[in-house]
Amino acid sequence: MTVACTEEKAVETAAPAATEQAQPAVATFANEREKQSYVTGAFMGQQMTRMLEAYKELGIELDAKQIEQGIVDGINNNSQVEEAELQEVLAALESERMEAVQALQAKMEEEQAKATEEAKAAGVAFLAENAKKEGIVVTESGLQYEVVEAGEGDSPAATDTVEVHYRGTLIDGTQFDSSYDRGQPATFPLNQVIAGWTEGVQLMKPGSKYRFYIPSDLAYGERGAGDSVPGNSTLIFDVELLSVNPSAEAVQ
Template sequence: MKRVLCLTLALLSFIPAVLRAQEPAAPQEGLNTVMQKASYIIGRQFGADIKSNLPNVDVKALLEGINEAIEGKPSQLTEEQIQATRVELQKVMIAEQMKMAEADKKKGLDFLAENAKKPNVKTTKSGLQYIVEKEGTGAMPKETDDVVCHYKGELIDGTVFDSSYERGEPARFPVNGVIQGWQEALQLMKQGAKWKLFIPSELAYGERGNPAIPPNSVLVFDIELLEVLPPAANK
Protein backbone atom coordinates (compact mmCIF):
# COMPACT_ATOMS: atom_id res chain seq x y z
CA MET A 1 0.00 0.00 0.00
CA LYS A 2 2.89 2.37 0.72
CA ARG A 3 4.21 1.81 -2.79
CA VAL A 4 0.79 2.60 -4.26
CA LEU A 5 0.57 5.81 -2.22
CA CYS A 6 4.10 6.89 -3.13
CA LEU A 7 3.48 6.22 -6.79
CA THR A 8 0.20 8.13 -6.70
CA LEU A 9 1.90 11.15 -5.15
CA ALA A 10 4.69 10.98 -7.70
CA LEU A 11 2.21 10.84 -10.56
CA LEU A 12 0.22 13.74 -9.14
CA SER A 13 3.38 15.83 -9.11
CA PHE A 14 4.09 14.75 -12.69
CA ILE A 15 0.67 15.68 -14.12
CA PRO A 16 0.96 19.51 -13.81
CA ALA A 17 4.23 19.46 -15.74
CA VAL A 18 2.60 17.39 -18.48
CA LEU A 19 -0.37 19.75 -18.63
CA ARG A 20 1.95 22.75 -19.07
CA ALA A 21 3.74 20.94 -21.88
CA GLN A 22 0.57 19.77 -23.64
CA GLU A 23 0.27 20.78 -27.26
CA PRO A 24 -2.88 22.83 -28.05
CA ALA A 25 -4.22 20.22 -30.42
CA ALA A 26 -7.68 18.68 -30.70
CA PRO A 27 -8.16 15.17 -29.22
CA GLN A 28 -7.16 12.41 -31.62
CA GLU A 29 -7.56 8.65 -31.85
CA GLY A 30 -4.75 6.56 -30.40
CA LEU A 31 -1.63 7.85 -28.66
CA ASN A 32 -0.71 10.88 -30.71
CA THR A 33 -0.66 13.93 -28.44
CA VAL A 34 1.67 14.49 -25.50
CA MET A 35 -1.27 14.26 -23.10
CA GLN A 36 -2.52 11.00 -24.58
CA LYS A 37 0.93 9.45 -24.27
CA ALA A 38 1.43 10.83 -20.76
CA SER A 39 -1.98 9.56 -19.69
CA TYR A 40 -1.17 6.14 -21.07
CA ILE A 41 2.19 6.05 -19.27
CA ILE A 42 0.57 7.06 -15.98
CA GLY A 43 -2.10 4.40 -16.44
CA ARG A 44 0.47 1.70 -17.19
CA GLN A 45 2.65 2.58 -14.20
CA PHE A 46 -0.27 2.90 -11.83
CA GLY A 47 -1.83 -0.34 -13.09
CA ALA A 48 1.41 -2.30 -12.74
CA ASP A 49 1.91 -1.09 -9.19
CA ILE A 50 -1.71 -1.84 -8.26
CA LYS A 51 -1.38 -5.35 -9.70
CA SER A 52 1.76 -6.12 -7.67
CA ASN A 53 0.29 -4.82 -4.40
CA LEU A 54 -3.39 -5.68 -4.80
CA PRO A 55 -3.73 -8.38 -7.49
CA ASN A 56 -7.46 -8.97 -6.80
CA VAL A 57 -8.41 -5.34 -7.39
CA ASP A 58 -11.84 -4.78 -8.98
CA VAL A 59 -10.86 -2.93 -12.16
CA LYS A 60 -14.40 -1.68 -12.86
CA ALA A 61 -14.71 -0.13 -9.39
CA LEU A 62 -11.17 1.25 -9.63
CA LEU A 63 -11.88 3.03 -12.91
CA GLU A 64 -15.20 4.26 -11.57
CA GLY A 65 -13.44 5.86 -8.62
CA ILE A 66 -10.82 7.47 -10.86
CA ASN A 67 -13.42 8.84 -13.25
CA GLU A 68 -15.56 10.27 -10.46
CA ALA A 69 -12.55 11.97 -8.86
CA ILE A 70 -11.41 13.50 -12.16
CA GLU A 71 -14.95 14.68 -12.96
CA GLY A 72 -15.39 16.13 -9.47
CA LYS A 73 -18.33 13.91 -8.54
CA PRO A 74 -19.06 13.17 -4.86
CA SER A 75 -17.91 9.87 -3.42
CA GLN A 76 -20.40 7.01 -3.27
CA LEU A 77 -18.97 6.10 0.15
CA THR A 78 -19.05 8.14 3.32
CA GLU A 79 -15.84 9.04 5.16
CA GLU A 80 -16.78 6.49 7.83
CA GLN A 81 -17.17 3.78 5.18
CA ILE A 82 -13.84 4.71 3.63
CA GLN A 83 -12.03 4.47 6.97
CA ALA A 84 -13.72 1.16 7.81
CA THR A 85 -12.75 -0.25 4.41
CA ARG A 86 -9.13 0.76 4.91
CA VAL A 87 -9.07 -1.10 8.23
CA GLU A 88 -10.62 -4.21 6.68
CA LEU A 89 -8.26 -4.08 3.71
CA GLN A 90 -5.28 -3.89 6.03
CA LYS A 91 -6.53 -7.00 7.85
CA VAL A 92 -6.92 -8.85 4.56
CA MET A 93 -3.43 -7.87 3.40
CA ILE A 94 -1.86 -8.90 6.72
CA ALA A 95 -3.62 -12.27 6.54
CA GLU A 96 -2.37 -12.74 2.96
CA GLN A 97 1.19 -11.86 4.00
CA MET A 98 1.02 -14.40 6.82
CA LYS A 99 -0.25 -17.03 4.42
CA MET A 100 2.63 -16.33 2.03
CA ALA A 101 5.12 -16.42 4.90
CA GLU A 102 3.87 -19.86 5.98
CA ALA A 103 4.13 -21.12 2.41
CA ASP A 104 7.71 -19.81 2.19
CA LYS A 105 8.54 -21.48 5.49
CA LYS A 106 7.33 -24.86 4.23
CA LYS A 107 9.17 -24.37 0.95
CA GLY A 108 12.37 -23.62 2.86
CA LEU A 109 12.03 -26.65 5.13
CA ASP A 110 11.42 -28.91 2.13
CA PHE A 111 14.47 -27.45 0.39
CA LEU A 112 16.72 -28.04 3.40
CA ALA A 113 15.42 -31.60 3.87
CA GLU A 114 16.29 -32.50 0.28
CA ASN A 115 19.57 -30.58 0.34
CA ALA A 116 20.72 -32.46 3.45
CA LYS A 117 20.60 -35.74 1.50
CA LYS A 118 23.37 -34.65 -0.86
CA PRO A 119 26.67 -36.42 -0.06
CA ASN A 120 28.80 -33.26 0.04
CA VAL A 121 26.44 -31.27 2.30
CA LYS A 122 27.30 -31.11 6.00
CA THR A 123 24.75 -30.13 8.66
CA THR A 124 25.53 -28.70 12.09
CA LYS A 125 23.47 -29.13 15.27
CA SER A 126 21.84 -25.73 14.69
CA GLY A 127 20.59 -26.80 11.25
CA LEU A 128 23.15 -24.79 9.28
CA GLN A 129 24.16 -26.61 6.09
CA TYR A 130 27.37 -26.05 4.16
CA ILE A 131 29.60 -27.36 1.39
CA VAL A 132 33.36 -26.94 1.62
CA GLU A 133 34.43 -25.89 -1.87
CA LYS A 134 37.96 -24.96 -0.85
CA GLU A 135 39.78 -25.68 2.41
CA GLY A 136 41.58 -22.78 4.03
CA THR A 137 45.02 -22.93 5.62
CA GLY A 138 45.09 -19.76 7.72
CA ALA A 139 43.69 -18.58 11.02
CA MET A 140 40.16 -19.32 12.19
CA PRO A 141 38.24 -16.20 13.24
CA LYS A 142 36.87 -15.73 16.73
CA GLU A 143 33.60 -14.01 17.58
CA THR A 144 35.46 -10.81 18.47
CA ASP A 145 37.50 -10.68 15.24
CA ASP A 146 36.89 -8.79 12.05
CA VAL A 147 36.89 -10.63 8.73
CA VAL A 148 37.25 -9.64 5.09
CA CYS A 149 35.04 -11.67 2.76
CA HIS A 150 33.81 -11.89 -0.77
CA TYR A 151 30.28 -13.23 -0.90
CA LYS A 152 27.06 -13.61 -2.85
CA GLY A 153 23.65 -14.08 -1.22
CA GLU A 154 20.66 -15.69 -2.94
CA LEU A 155 17.16 -16.89 -2.18
CA ILE A 156 16.48 -20.55 -2.95
CA ASP A 157 14.86 -19.52 -6.26
CA GLY A 158 18.20 -18.04 -7.39
CA THR A 159 17.32 -14.37 -6.78
CA VAL A 160 20.50 -12.50 -5.81
CA PHE A 161 19.85 -9.99 -3.03
CA ASP A 162 23.44 -8.99 -2.18
CA SER A 163 26.89 -9.50 -3.68
CA SER A 164 30.30 -8.07 -2.94
CA TYR A 165 31.40 -9.49 -6.29
CA GLU A 166 28.97 -7.19 -8.08
CA ARG A 167 30.29 -4.22 -6.10
CA GLY A 168 33.81 -5.12 -7.10
CA GLU A 169 35.37 -5.22 -3.63
CA PRO A 170 35.24 -7.51 -0.58
CA ALA A 171 33.48 -6.48 2.61
CA ARG A 172 34.94 -6.11 6.10
CA PHE A 173 32.78 -6.62 9.18
CA PRO A 174 32.91 -7.99 12.74
CA VAL A 175 32.03 -11.67 13.11
CA ASN A 176 29.55 -10.87 15.88
CA GLY A 177 27.85 -8.24 13.71
CA VAL A 178 26.27 -10.54 11.13
CA ILE A 179 23.39 -13.03 11.11
CA GLN A 180 23.68 -16.11 13.32
CA GLY A 181 24.25 -18.52 10.43
CA TRP A 182 27.20 -16.46 9.24
CA GLN A 183 28.66 -16.21 12.74
CA GLU A 184 28.59 -19.98 13.15
CA ALA A 185 30.06 -20.69 9.72
CA LEU A 186 32.86 -18.12 9.94
CA GLN A 187 34.13 -19.58 13.21
CA LEU A 188 34.38 -23.00 11.53
CA MET A 189 36.29 -21.71 8.51
CA LYS A 190 40.00 -21.04 8.03
CA GLN A 191 41.39 -18.04 6.20
CA GLY A 192 41.49 -18.82 2.48
CA ALA A 193 38.45 -21.12 2.63
CA LYS A 194 35.49 -20.94 0.27
CA TRP A 195 32.17 -22.38 1.46
CA LYS A 196 28.62 -22.52 0.24
CA LEU A 197 26.11 -21.97 3.05
CA PHE A 198 22.44 -22.93 3.28
CA ILE A 199 21.05 -20.96 6.21
CA PRO A 200 17.66 -21.78 7.78
CA SER A 201 15.45 -18.75 8.28
CA GLU A 202 15.75 -18.92 12.08
CA LEU A 203 19.52 -18.44 11.70
CA ALA A 204 18.98 -15.53 9.30
CA TYR A 205 16.15 -12.97 9.29
CA GLY A 206 13.36 -15.25 10.51
CA GLU A 207 9.75 -14.15 10.43
CA ARG A 208 10.57 -10.45 10.09
CA GLY A 209 12.62 -10.67 6.88
CA ASN A 210 13.96 -7.39 5.52
CA PRO A 211 13.26 -5.20 2.45
CA ALA A 212 15.18 -7.57 0.15
CA ILE A 213 14.36 -10.86 1.87
CA PRO A 214 10.83 -12.25 2.42
CA PRO A 215 9.92 -13.60 5.87
CA ASN A 216 10.93 -17.22 6.63
CA SER A 217 13.44 -17.34 3.77
CA VAL A 218 16.23 -19.89 3.59
CA LEU A 219 19.35 -18.08 2.37
CA VAL A 220 22.15 -19.45 0.17
CA PHE A 221 25.57 -17.82 0.39
CA ASP A 222 28.87 -18.28 -1.41
CA ILE A 223 31.58 -17.05 0.98
CA GLU A 224 35.32 -16.60 0.56
CA LEU A 225 37.13 -15.88 3.83
CA LEU A 226 39.96 -13.68 2.58
CA GLU A 227 41.40 -12.29 5.79
CA VAL A 228 41.04 -12.61 9.56
CA LEU A 229 41.85 -9.50 11.58
CA PRO A 230 42.45 -10.03 15.32
CA PRO A 231 41.01 -7.61 17.88
CA ALA A 232 44.32 -5.73 18.12
CA ALA A 233 44.06 -4.80 14.44
CA ASN A 234 40.66 -3.19 14.99
CA LYS A 235 41.86 -0.57 17.48
Protein backbone atom coordinates in the same frame (compact mmCIF):
# COMPACT_ATOMS: atom_id res chain seq x y z
CA MET B 1 -12.43 6.74 -58.34
CA THR B 2 -12.72 10.53 -58.12
CA VAL B 3 -14.74 10.29 -54.90
CA ALA B 4 -12.25 7.89 -53.31
CA CYS B 5 -9.32 10.16 -54.12
CA THR B 6 -11.17 13.17 -52.77
CA GLU B 7 -11.93 11.42 -49.48
CA GLU B 8 -8.30 10.35 -49.04
CA LYS B 9 -7.10 13.90 -49.61
CA ALA B 10 -9.64 15.15 -47.10
CA VAL B 11 -8.35 12.72 -44.48
CA GLU B 12 -4.73 13.67 -45.20
CA THR B 13 -5.59 17.36 -44.91
CA ALA B 14 -7.49 16.89 -41.66
CA ALA B 15 -4.74 14.88 -39.95
CA PRO B 16 -2.38 17.80 -39.23
CA ALA B 17 -5.26 19.85 -37.84
CA ALA B 18 -6.19 17.03 -35.44
CA THR B 19 -2.57 16.82 -34.31
CA GLU B 20 -2.46 20.53 -33.68
CA GLN B 21 -5.65 20.40 -31.61
CA ALA B 22 -4.16 17.68 -29.41
CA GLN B 23 -1.35 19.99 -28.30
CA PRO B 24 -1.93 21.60 -24.88
CA ALA B 25 -2.62 25.31 -24.96
CA VAL B 26 0.13 27.58 -23.66
CA ALA B 27 -1.32 29.76 -20.92
CA THR B 28 -0.58 33.46 -20.82
CA PHE B 29 -0.94 35.55 -17.69
CA ALA B 30 -1.28 39.27 -17.15
CA ASN B 31 1.05 39.23 -14.14
CA GLU B 32 2.87 36.95 -11.73
CA ARG B 33 0.02 36.89 -9.19
CA GLU B 34 -2.34 35.66 -11.87
CA LYS B 35 0.10 32.89 -12.73
CA GLN B 36 0.46 31.97 -9.06
CA SER B 37 -3.30 31.77 -8.77
CA TYR B 38 -3.54 29.45 -11.75
CA VAL B 39 -0.71 27.23 -10.52
CA THR B 40 -2.39 26.97 -7.11
CA GLY B 41 -5.56 25.75 -8.80
CA ALA B 42 -3.65 23.33 -11.03
CA PHE B 43 -1.83 21.92 -8.02
CA MET B 44 -5.11 21.46 -6.14
CA GLY B 45 -6.54 19.71 -9.19
CA GLN B 46 -3.58 17.30 -9.33
CA GLN B 47 -3.96 16.58 -5.64
CA MET B 48 -7.67 15.95 -6.16
CA THR B 49 -6.90 13.51 -8.99
CA ARG B 50 -4.52 11.57 -6.78
CA MET B 51 -7.13 11.51 -4.02
CA LEU B 52 -9.75 10.13 -6.43
CA GLU B 53 -7.31 7.40 -7.54
CA ALA B 54 -6.59 6.50 -3.91
CA TYR B 55 -10.32 6.23 -3.15
CA LYS B 56 -10.82 4.11 -6.27
CA GLU B 57 -8.13 1.67 -5.14
CA LEU B 58 -10.17 1.22 -1.97
CA GLY B 59 -13.30 0.47 -3.98
CA ILE B 60 -14.84 3.94 -3.47
CA GLU B 61 -15.58 5.74 -6.74
CA LEU B 62 -16.43 9.42 -6.37
CA ASP B 63 -17.96 11.47 -9.18
CA ALA B 64 -15.33 13.89 -10.53
CA LYS B 65 -17.94 16.17 -12.11
CA GLN B 66 -19.83 16.52 -8.84
CA ILE B 67 -16.56 17.28 -7.05
CA GLU B 68 -15.82 19.97 -9.61
CA GLN B 69 -19.30 21.45 -9.19
CA GLY B 70 -18.94 21.33 -5.42
CA ILE B 71 -15.65 23.24 -5.61
CA VAL B 72 -17.20 25.91 -7.80
CA ASP B 73 -20.23 26.23 -5.49
CA GLY B 74 -17.99 26.35 -2.45
CA ILE B 75 -15.84 29.11 -3.94
CA ASN B 76 -18.97 31.09 -4.78
CA ASN B 77 -20.41 30.46 -1.31
CA ASN B 78 -23.34 28.71 -2.93
CA SER B 79 -23.18 25.19 -1.48
CA GLN B 80 -26.26 23.05 -2.20
CA VAL B 81 -25.79 21.24 1.12
CA GLU B 82 -26.16 22.77 4.58
CA GLU B 83 -23.04 22.88 6.76
CA ALA B 84 -24.34 20.33 9.27
CA GLU B 85 -25.18 17.82 6.55
CA LEU B 86 -21.88 18.53 4.79
CA GLN B 87 -19.93 17.57 7.91
CA GLU B 88 -22.11 14.50 8.41
CA VAL B 89 -21.50 13.29 4.84
CA LEU B 90 -17.75 13.89 5.09
CA ALA B 91 -17.60 11.99 8.39
CA ALA B 92 -19.47 9.05 6.84
CA LEU B 93 -17.11 9.07 3.84
CA GLU B 94 -14.07 9.10 6.10
CA SER B 95 -15.52 6.21 8.11
CA GLU B 96 -16.07 4.25 4.90
CA ARG B 97 -12.52 5.03 3.80
CA MET B 98 -11.05 3.86 7.09
CA GLU B 99 -13.02 0.61 6.97
CA ALA B 100 -11.76 0.00 3.44
CA VAL B 101 -8.16 0.73 4.52
CA GLN B 102 -8.46 -1.67 7.45
CA ALA B 103 -9.94 -4.36 5.21
CA LEU B 104 -7.11 -3.89 2.71
CA GLN B 105 -4.49 -4.06 5.47
CA ALA B 106 -6.07 -7.21 6.87
CA LYS B 107 -6.01 -8.81 3.42
CA MET B 108 -2.37 -7.87 2.91
CA GLU B 109 -1.40 -9.23 6.33
CA GLU B 110 -3.27 -12.46 5.59
CA GLU B 111 -1.49 -12.83 2.26
CA GLN B 112 1.87 -12.06 3.86
CA ALA B 113 1.27 -14.59 6.64
CA LYS B 114 0.38 -17.21 4.04
CA ALA B 115 3.48 -16.38 2.02
CA THR B 116 5.77 -16.66 5.06
CA GLU B 117 4.21 -19.98 6.04
CA GLU B 118 4.77 -21.30 2.53
CA ALA B 119 8.35 -19.99 2.56
CA LYS B 120 8.99 -21.72 5.89
CA ALA B 121 7.62 -25.03 4.62
CA ALA B 122 9.59 -24.76 1.38
CA GLY B 123 12.78 -24.06 3.33
CA VAL B 124 12.29 -27.02 5.65
CA ALA B 125 11.68 -29.34 2.70
CA PHE B 126 14.69 -27.96 0.83
CA LEU B 127 17.04 -28.41 3.80
CA ALA B 128 15.77 -31.94 4.43
CA GLU B 129 16.65 -32.96 0.89
CA ASN B 130 19.87 -30.97 0.83
CA ALA B 131 21.14 -32.70 3.99
CA LYS B 132 21.14 -36.01 2.10
CA LYS B 133 23.65 -34.79 -0.47
CA GLU B 134 27.28 -35.83 -0.34
CA GLY B 135 29.59 -33.28 1.26
CA ILE B 136 26.86 -31.47 3.20
CA VAL B 137 27.58 -31.01 6.91
CA VAL B 138 24.74 -30.19 9.31
CA THR B 139 25.57 -28.45 12.58
CA GLU B 140 23.64 -28.74 15.84
CA SER B 141 21.86 -25.43 15.17
CA GLY B 142 20.58 -26.67 11.79
CA LEU B 143 23.09 -24.71 9.69
CA GLN B 144 24.23 -26.65 6.64
CA TYR B 145 27.48 -26.08 4.77
CA GLU B 146 29.86 -27.58 2.27
CA VAL B 147 33.54 -26.85 1.76
CA VAL B 148 34.13 -25.65 -1.79
CA GLU B 149 37.79 -24.78 -1.28
CA ALA B 150 39.91 -25.22 1.84
CA GLY B 151 42.04 -22.43 3.30
CA GLU B 152 44.92 -22.10 5.74
CA GLY B 153 45.55 -20.33 8.99
CA ASP B 154 43.45 -19.55 12.04
CA SER B 155 39.68 -19.41 11.93
CA PRO B 156 38.11 -16.16 13.14
CA ALA B 157 36.42 -15.75 16.50
CA ALA B 158 32.97 -14.22 16.78
CA THR B 159 34.52 -10.98 18.03
CA ASP B 160 36.90 -10.65 15.07
CA THR B 161 36.41 -8.48 12.02
CA VAL B 162 36.46 -10.36 8.72
CA GLU B 163 36.84 -9.39 5.08
CA VAL B 164 34.78 -11.51 2.73
CA HIS B 165 33.40 -11.79 -0.75
CA TYR B 166 29.95 -13.34 -0.93
CA ARG B 167 26.86 -14.00 -2.98
CA GLY B 168 23.42 -14.55 -1.47
CA THR B 169 20.47 -16.27 -3.15
CA LEU B 170 17.05 -17.63 -2.24
CA ILE B 171 16.48 -21.36 -2.62
CA ASP B 172 14.86 -20.73 -6.02
CA GLY B 173 18.15 -19.24 -7.25
CA THR B 174 17.09 -15.58 -7.05
CA GLN B 175 20.13 -13.46 -6.14
CA PHE B 176 19.47 -10.74 -3.58
CA ASP B 177 22.97 -9.56 -2.72
CA SER B 178 26.53 -9.88 -4.01
CA SER B 179 29.79 -8.20 -3.07
CA TYR B 180 31.22 -9.66 -6.28
CA ASP B 181 28.78 -7.61 -8.34
CA ARG B 182 29.71 -4.47 -6.40
CA GLY B 183 33.38 -5.19 -7.07
CA GLN B 184 34.33 -4.66 -3.44
CA PRO B 185 34.59 -7.13 -0.53
CA ALA B 186 32.63 -6.55 2.66
CA THR B 187 34.25 -6.00 6.06
CA PHE B 188 32.35 -6.35 9.33
CA PRO B 189 32.57 -7.65 12.92
CA LEU B 190 31.46 -11.27 12.78
CA ASN B 191 29.16 -10.93 15.79
CA GLN B 192 27.11 -8.19 14.12
CA VAL B 193 25.57 -10.23 11.30
CA ILE B 194 22.89 -12.93 11.09
CA ALA B 195 23.44 -15.96 13.33
CA GLY B 196 24.09 -18.30 10.39
CA TRP B 197 26.99 -16.13 9.29
CA THR B 198 28.41 -15.75 12.80
CA GLU B 199 28.44 -19.52 13.26
CA GLY B 200 29.43 -20.49 9.75
CA VAL B 201 32.32 -18.13 9.08
CA GLN B 202 33.98 -19.24 12.33
CA LEU B 203 34.37 -22.65 10.66
CA MET B 204 36.39 -21.13 7.80
CA LYS B 205 40.07 -20.36 7.39
CA PRO B 206 41.50 -17.48 5.33
CA GLY B 207 41.44 -18.31 1.63
CA SER B 208 38.64 -20.84 1.97
CA LYS B 209 35.32 -20.86 0.13
CA TYR B 210 32.20 -22.32 1.72
CA ARG B 211 28.59 -22.59 0.70
CA PHE B 212 26.14 -22.08 3.55
CA TYR B 213 22.50 -23.16 3.63
CA ILE B 214 20.96 -21.06 6.36
CA PRO B 215 17.52 -21.84 7.89
CA SER B 216 15.24 -18.83 8.28
CA ASP B 217 15.59 -18.78 12.08
CA LEU B 218 19.36 -18.34 11.64
CA ALA B 219 18.80 -15.70 8.93
CA TYR B 220 16.22 -12.89 8.89
CA GLY B 221 13.31 -14.79 10.43
CA GLU B 222 9.67 -13.89 9.89
CA ARG B 223 10.41 -10.24 9.04
CA GLY B 224 12.73 -10.96 6.13
CA ALA B 225 14.97 -8.20 4.79
CA GLY B 226 13.35 -5.49 2.70
CA ASP B 227 11.67 -6.45 -0.55
CA SER B 228 14.43 -8.82 -1.66
CA VAL B 229 14.25 -11.40 1.15
CA PRO B 230 10.70 -12.49 2.07
CA GLY B 231 9.92 -13.53 5.63
CA ASN B 232 10.91 -17.06 6.71
CA SER B 233 13.29 -17.45 3.76
CA THR B 234 15.97 -20.10 3.81
CA LEU B 235 19.11 -18.56 2.31
CA ILE B 236 22.13 -19.81 0.40
CA PHE B 237 25.43 -17.95 0.67
CA ASP B 238 28.66 -18.54 -1.20
CA VAL B 239 31.32 -17.05 1.06
CA GLU B 240 35.03 -16.49 0.44
CA LEU B 241 37.02 -15.56 3.56
CA LEU B 242 39.73 -13.16 2.46
CA SER B 243 41.26 -12.08 5.78
CA VAL B 244 40.73 -11.93 9.52
CA ASN B 245 41.45 -8.97 11.76
CA PRO B 246 41.49 -10.22 15.35
CA SER B 247 39.80 -8.10 17.98
CA ALA B 248 41.90 -6.15 20.47
CA GLU B 249 40.88 -8.57 23.23
CA ALA B 250 42.10 -11.55 21.18
CA VAL B 251 45.45 -9.90 20.47
CA GLN B 252 46.05 -9.22 24.16
